[in-house]
Amino acid sequence: MIPQSFIQDLLNRVDIVDVVGRYVQLKKGGANFMGLCPFHNEKSPSFTVSPTKQFYHCFGCGAHGTAIGFLIEYSGLGFVEAVKDLAQGVGMVVPDQQDRLPPAQRAEVQAKSLALSEVMTKACDYYRQELRNAQNAIAYLKNRGLTGEIAAKFGLGYAPDGWDSLRTVFHDYDAPALVEAGLVIDRSEEEGSNRKRYDRFRDRIMFPIRNIKGQVIGFGGRVLDGGEPKYLNSPETPLFQKGSELYGLFEARQAIREAGYVLVTEGYMDVVALAQLGFPQAVATLGTACTPVHVQKLLRQTDQVIFSFDGDTAGRRAARRALDACLPHAGDNKTLKFLFLPAEHDPDSYVREFGADAFDQQVRDAMPLSQFLLNEVTQDNDLGTSEGRARAQFDAKPLLQAMPPSALRLQIVRGLAQLTQTTPAEIEALFELVQPVARKRAAPPRAKRTPPIGLERQMIRLLVAHPSLAVGLDQAALDAVAQLAPDNAAMLTQLIEVCHGLGETANFAALAEQLRGVGSDFDPLIAEIAADTESDLDAARLELAGAVRQTKMQVLKAELDRLAISGLATEEARIRYRELMQQQEQLRRQAEVETTLR
Template sequence: MALIPQSFIADLLNRVDIVDVVGQHVKLKKAGANFQGLCPFHSEKSPSFSVSPNKQFYHCFGCGAHGSAISFLMEYSGLGYVDAIEELARSAGLDVPREERSANDVARQQQAMALSEVMSSAADWYRQQLKGSTRAVEYLKGRGLTGEIAKRYALGYAPDGWQGLESVFGPYSNDEIAKTLVEGGLIIQGEQAEGAPVKRYDRFRDRIMFPIRNPKGQTIGFGGRILDQGEPKYLNSPETPLFSKGNTLYGLFEARQAIRAKEYVLVCEGYMDVVALAQLGFPNAVATLGTACTANHVRMLLRQTDKVVFSFDGDAAGQRAAQRALEACLPLMSDDKEIRFLFLPTEHDPDSYVRAYGEAAFEKVIKEAMSLSSFFFKVASEGHELTTPEGRAQTHHAAKPLLLSMPPIALRTQMLRELAIRTNTTPAELESFCGLSVVPAPVQTSPYQSAQVRSNYGQSNSNNSGNTNAMSGGNRQGAPWQASKGSAKRVATQVIEPPKAPMDLAEQILRVLIQFPHLGKALNETKRALALKAAEQRSANALTLMTDLLSQCDQVELIADESGKMTVGAGSFAMFQDQLSRSELASMYEVLRKRIMGSDVELEGASADLEGAFSKLEKAGLKQEMTEIAQKIAGGSASEQDKARYRELGEKLKFA
């Protein structure tokens, strides 16, 4: 991909108005500080799509679509990152500069362009051949396909010849032509015997051709189905610089609008399933390309919709494919997504099932498809007898890697609790076995421990009414290290459980920094350490997100506003949001974004919230340290320095 300077992208986003960009495709109305309209990425009757002119960002509260002007063009028009930037630059009257690239970068780009042109020309030729082949047309009609569907999916036909593409590209004896065709997977080059000419021939012969298109609609590969009996029944393009099976879904380009309209995507196993289902009223179907479902496939699907239904054959091979899909889905799950698994009778594929029982019956089995959690329990307990300790232990063993692969969401908690019930164990025991974070049970306290200790331990009470504040100077009887051995232990045990910072402080800091990243850029090392510690107490993912967020905050560019205050430019802010939304923890970031998008929190209020969070964290840290010293006092190992520090902490907490 061509290298575009980041400074140009930031300047471009500062120059364009996202309201104008989105407004060319979506009817927007003013709603407070923002604009609202019907989401272009899913079907809805009341507007949940919000565009913020201040933040130069859009967000849909219905389907979760979000991003900058660049992201909008990528999602709405199916453009790649560079193409979206170029389109936006043209609208702003700017030329896109390119940073100096290495010779390898230039060569790769030239290779990709040459391959793209070749694939497009081949697809055009195959379509022309279909029109002239009565036999191929009759085959498609026999499968119930109309000319309209064939046109929508750009179906073609590869004639039964060895050098058919020579009529398009010239003789295969031309090494330069042959090299590009071999790289694109269109022809095969055989082994060359010494002194003999090189054998080159068409990969696809006497096959119905299914062009595989990328999100921009460009042909990047082919699938071919043989017309008569023979093996392999389906033949795919090999991996090329343009085409990767693990990163491509057949039919996604054609199905995008239907997926949004139907609000789910149906994932099948073959090309013919996709086009046949489109003919039968299910144009929201896509297919993997002769390979297992990958995490990248799942990411692509979840960008389009919140609901995915995988359709597999009911045989052993279908079960194995479904399990691989489950493994790919679990790490990417969030509580607002729904994934189901549909297993048809072994004698049916989706096409034959709809033809046998009708569209309504197929809709019914889709709605009744097995939920992700149900399939998880099936996989984990397969072949294990839950009435025996051994069978339950084997089920735990099978479930452990699946549970560990999931993010810490509510669904994982619910699945773990359900598994505990099914295996006659407790959630805490199962969490411990899996190595998941366990919420500690409440500590059993004595009557002495039930009272909360004041930070000012020398304050007079009913037992020592004559004592003065030990913190004000002098060792008074009320100080814990001067009390009797029993009372010292009581004082120490009162604070044996260190006070913890409220769980929402980490989220409060994250939410402020997401809205005002320049506040994060200004944090000193002490506050950064407090923020990271608060996130660590919450979860490992929160810690990772806080670390990434602080790193991204450091990279934003500051500009002076009209009043002279430093803030983040709209372009830099949009890039900041884009980078976060593409991070490994995008799902957690998305939850926070949904809570803040559309809020009109002012900078002053956000600054106060941030300072308040750090103040509470600092106070919790002081209490933690005080508790640790109290433990030493109770055990008789406290030094004079410890005791002095204890008094100092008490004084600080009194005024905190």
């Protein structure tokens, strides 16, 4: 868990304009920056970024958040990944209570990762430059129907046919980083090796593999002369783990949003060719079967994932592995489908022969996960016999157990029950899908708080907009807040505690990020303040002081009224009454002074 103090410090150091500006073209408009919203289609900019609030807000779709929230929503990063991305940009080392590395060693690891990233970027630039002079590589790409624009979009390059071509760009060819990055192979410790150190990629079309942040983390190389292997990938490195990365995901993010789905293919060339042919929402696994991490990463981008496979035996095996990876993430609000092309076609060849409309129809007609699962467990079993039906149930058991409880799983259970002449209840009992649970008394539903009005809303709004003001509240103010209506008192007290925890340097962005984990009571107010123009801190301080003073006056008046009704029968009551009258007079004088200051 990352400490909240680190999150606040990070948000104080990063500039959300720079963060959003990496992905959205922004133009200055008054105190804020404006651009086209990346979260919905629009022709006129309604997306604003406030450098003073360190917050973004779209007046069209209502999207809003901090720099961390933007990376999570736009790039599909997890919270920790987003924090690490921002921290790296400002030279901060992310503490992690589960990370046992000392801070100095953790900083060394991050510095090494940054150095490897720089090596990969330099190599990518070199390969791209070499492609301009490689006529055989250019001819191959043109023969595949690719334009220079598409080649540039994906950063395609060429690795020359030489054993140590990288020496021309890396003058220290013996640097360990070249081996650690997977660019160079070192055989110096092997006896009988004629060549001790040489380039991994030679005479190949180079496909840069980028992570979700756009950094080059590896390469795929496609041979030109018919040699083997046809495709050669970077080995696993500190930057690149093929079981968690997808080729083309960085380039496809916007297209995935616009299309409403992502198409998962089997190779780099499928992705690049489909982008050329009008399907830029395609990605590919990297020479490995689809993993649960892949599926999770894709479902961060869209609620609909369609896997495309060749219709041959190998394609069916790959589809089955993809099914296994999908099951832990299958749910009622996610759509997972499987597309099988004719055995003689891949996506590229299918579109070229039958056209984009025909391929689009194939995508629309893709087989839902439920149907594919039932086909898998029944197609090789004779459902006309008891043994065949039992075998189908046996094959289905681990698949259904891998799924989380959901309406989708229930529908599959019902389908299997019908096919195997049993009942859903019998299958659920046989597969132990329904776990007995101890009966608990249901907790009463949490009463919805009544939205605060009047002074309470005014104070809450001012503190959310300027959380540093909470530090100036005295004990009398806190005591007065505690005397308000219970819901309002609880909400204000909670807010003040959070603001105090953030300290004097707290800003709106840091508070908004902190309140994300508190509950939804503050969400409407955060969205409202994000959409408002920036308010002056000094003016807000005076306004808050006035609201607090009025609250104190209300509390004093209520106690004075109670004492008056009691008849002031005791000396103690009369002394208390005089004290309250003095406090009331003091508050009136403060109000007069503040009025003259305004």
